[in-house]
Amino acid sequence: MSNIALCAACLIIAALFLAEEKRENYTTAVFLKALASLSFVILGFLARPDYYRGSLPKLLIAGLCFGCAADVLLNLRHVLKKQGKLIFLVGILVFLCGHILYLAAVLPLSANWIVCVLAGLVLTALLMKWIFSRITAEKAFKIFGVVYIGAIVVLNCVAVGNLIAAPGAFTELFAAGALLFLVSDIVLILNTFGPKERFSLRVTNIALYYVGQLLIALSLLYV
Secondary structure (H helix, E strand, O other): OOHHHHHHHHHHHHHHHHHHHHHOOHHHHHHHHHHHHHHHHHHHHHHOOOOOHHHHHHHHHHHHHHHHHHHHHHHHHOOHHHHHHHHHHHHHHHHHHHHHHHHHHHHHOOOOHHHHHHHHHHHHHHHHHHOOOOOOHHHHHHHHHHHHHHHHHHHHHHHHHHHHHOHHHHHHHHHHHHHHHHHHHHHHHHHHHHHOOOOHHHHHHHHHHHHHHHHHHHHHHHO
């Protein structure tokens, strides 16, 4: 019951965050986003209270914590506008650390990790070529983008490989969460660096992101 309540609270607070962000009440928006993200961190701890037993739950919960911190940073750039570019890049770096932690958690479960990683690199190259044809961004953002998207695409390939090799509640929830996270990031990039920001795409980005993180947190129930 507490898991359902936390999931509902997370999504409701995320909706309130979007409303405040649209009104350009950025300080309130940062606070609400922090609460929404804290919800999936708490969900992870509740799903696996003995997280300290075994590296997989430790790494997944650490990844959730990094995601929460990155969420705050990405929106804090609207509050501290003079340092906005730096804060945004630091936020992406923190998110990248979270993806690496997720990858470190599930990579040992992979029976064919070399194939998954190679497939991820090829898909990253194709995906980034497509994204770059649709956005305009500074070189620093593009470099960060390649590394960042590369990490989450490789993560997805490993997650799908694990799902194919060993279907089950954990691999299903984690793969679904990772995929939604990836799609969310693609939407975010296109909306942020594309020709025009659209609120509908922002809603899509946030909805996919939080559902993805909640699924990853819930996957800890089955570790």
